[in-house]
Amino acid sequence: MKKLKIIHTVYGDASGGRWQAMLNTFDALASKGHEGVLVYGEENKNLKSENYPKFCLNSSGFYDLLAAVKLALWLRTYRPDVVIAHSGRAVYLFKNAIFFARIKCPVIAMNHSHNVKRTLRADGFIHITPYVGQCVAVAAKKKSIDLTKKPQAIISNLIHLPESQPSFSEMLSEPVVLGIMTRLVEYKGTHLAISAVQQLKQQGYKVKLLIAGEGEQKATLIQQVKDLNLENEVKFLGWIGGEDKRKFYNDINIALVPTMNDTQPLAILDAFAWGKPVVASDHISVQQIIRQGENGLMAKCGDITDLVDNLTFFIEHPEQICKIARSGYQDAENEYQFCRVADKLNNFLYSVLN
Known part of the structure; x- marks a missing residue:
């Protein structure tokens, strides 16, 4: 299968688990041979990103069209196959930038909160739990958005298993x-x-x-x-x-x-x-x-x-x-x-x- 060029992006404060979840998604898809790059704003520039290809572009908010134009110029050069957006602001920025760039590239929203209404512009969704999927369905219904035309999947955040299997002892320590x-x-x-x-x-x-x-x-x-x-x-x-x-x-x-x-x-x-x-x-x-x-x-x-x-x-x-x-x-x-x-x-x- 074709190796994909994937953008992993988040805007807004990602200092909690959201940033690590994005890196984990990057690593998981890189393990399948895909190329990736992180795209984020100044608010996240001090978070762990060493050894990851990256592009830092500041955006002042959901309706920052200047940032969208700057991003569009970069997108016309990079030509990604797909964008995985880990926040509503990232969805907005990339949907606008892709429109300005006149390229074809789906934006997939991966929601890490139950406040999903800002991600409804996405072309598809990765729900980390079934309940997140329900939240998207409810929000879409209120906005009269037809989700049948947008691919969706329930895919959890990931973890790394320890090298050795646990012992599962029935003995409790004291204390x-x-x-x-x-x-x-x-x-x-x-x-x-x-x-x-x-x-x-x-x-x-x-x-x-x-x-x-x-x-x-x-x-x-x-x-x-x-x-x-x-x-x-x-x-x-x-x-x-x-x-x-x-x-x-x-x-x-x-x-x-x-x-x-x-x-x-x-x-x-x-x-x-x-x-x-x-x-x-x-x-x-x-x-x-x-x-x-x-x-x-x-x-x-x-x-x-x-x-x-x-x-x-x-x-x-x-x-x-x-x-x-x-x-x-x-x-x-x-x-x-x-x-x-x-x-x-x-x-x-x-x-x-x-």
């Missing part, structure tokens, strides 16, 4: 080690995890919480730990990767994902890949991944007591940990790992172009 890996912002629910540790301690359980991540809420969370006298139970690790990430997953017994607002929590997929049981909220994004009692447990969103009850279930029934962790790992192998997602992306793009 039981809980782990949360996330951006430290309020909607991720780390404060709920800290409060859950306090309640577990009051109930006589010996637990420890490892928090991996950075963010604007960190100082508030550190103060919360001090106020609750949990300095011996809670440890902040900062951002971790490589060997530190391996150690984190080797050390924890249970992964916590108490998110209150998300699209597809990658922390759940990561925990699956490392063979760790997950206790998460029942936010709609989590419901796209977890099947209650089969590959994880869900607590009512924002409900500390229910979060504690689900953690207590695992602590009191360690035999369930192995069963549920194995199911999650199987999902990681079958649905979310790099090579599976790369195949789906590759097949979808060829179907669009053919």
Whole structure:
């Protein structure tokens, strides 16, 4: 099959998981032999992009026609086969630029939030969860847009499996080690995890919480730990990767994902890949991944007591940990790992172009 020239683009702040998701998509399609280039604005120029071909072009907003004209001139030289846009602003910019360039090139929107209305101009869609697809359908209906003429596919974000398969131990450490890996912002629910540790301690359980991540809420969370006298139970690790990430997953017994607002929590997929049981909220994004009692447990969103009850279930029934962790790992192998997602992306793009 023909090697494709693919533009991967995002405009607007992509400092969360959106940027990494774009790089992962680039890598997945590059593994299939396709050429790629990143296109982004000044707001993202300091994000990780070394070793990636790139073109930085500033755009002031959705209706920046000067930026669209500049981009059109570059497009007439580069001649891409397809554009994968990871934000609404990117969809607008490239649709306008392709019009000015007078070239034929489909723009595929890959939505990373449930606010999808700005991406409806795209020529096709990659939905990272079924619910994102529902959001697009609802938004399109309100705008009287016929989606039957726009190809769509449900293709998850991807994860990398560790080199060795997890051991799936039924033994819990003492204290039981809980782990949360996330951006430290309020909607991720780390404060709920800290409060859950306090309640577990009051109930006589010996637990420890490892928090991996950075963010604007960190100082508030550190103060919360001090106020609750949990300095011996809670440890902040900062951002971790490589060997530190391996150690984190080797050390924890249970992964916590108490998110209150998300699209597809990658922390759940990561925990699956490392063979760790997950206790998460029942936010709609989590419901796209977890099947209650089969590959994880869900607590009512924002409900500390229910979060504690689900953690207590695992602590009191360690035999369930192995069963549920194995199911999650199987999902990681079958649905979310790099090579599976790369195949789906590759097949979808060829179907669009053919």
